[in-house]
Amino acid sequence: MTMDDDLSRIGISLPKNLLDRFDEILNFRGYSSRSEGIRDAIRTYITYYKWMSDVKGEREGVITMVYDHEQRNLLTTITEIEHDHHEIIKASLHSHVTHDRCLEVILVHGDGEQLKSLAEHLMAQKGVESVKLTTISVED
Incomplete structure (x- = not known):
């Protein structure tokens, strides 16, 4: 051992x-x-x-999130978080998977630390089932 x-x-x-x-x-x-x-x-x-933790520098990416839209105050909280990060959010797409579950795809661009912070903030919310951040460097 x-x-x-x-x-x-x-x-x-x-x-x-x-x-x-x-x-x-x-x-x-x-x-x-x-x-x-x-x-x-x-x-x-x-x-x-x-x-x-290795997400650094200028990045382009996507955050995929699945959540329970019936969770009390979750939609309001997600909207507030997204508004607080409006400078890095370029677009979002919302899809109703079932009556209770939603899938949201958020296109982001900015400093890797900011993108990571947004993803982790969303991930910490009660009712959010999963969050995945995928990024690529925009630097050559």
């Missing part, structure tokens, strides 16, 4: 539908336990965080 193999126990609370979907994926992918699946998900989250 390496030092990374020292285990800590944690407890988490999850909605049943989320846990059920997670268990289906674990079963499909052949994980031996929920713990291994959660460890893998955390490693992926850390990798994505590191990747986002």
Whole structure:
């Protein structure tokens, strides 16, 4: 065992539908336990965080976001966040996926730190299921 193999126990609370979907994926992918699946998900989250940390300089990009439009005050909060970042948002597209779920695509241009900040601010909102920032450098 390496030092990374020292285990800590944690407890988490999850909605049943989320846990059920997670268990289906674990079963499909052949994980031996929920713990291994959660460890893998955390490693992926850390990798994505590191990747986002490298978003620097002038960037062009897209933020894709899925959220529950029935979540109390979420639409107002998203609108306020987008208005606070109007200088980097160039366009957005909103689509109703189901009665409760929406997909929003936001085209952005600006400093990588600003784009990352916008994505992380959206990601932190209750009712937002997923946010993904994809960028390219505009510098040669």
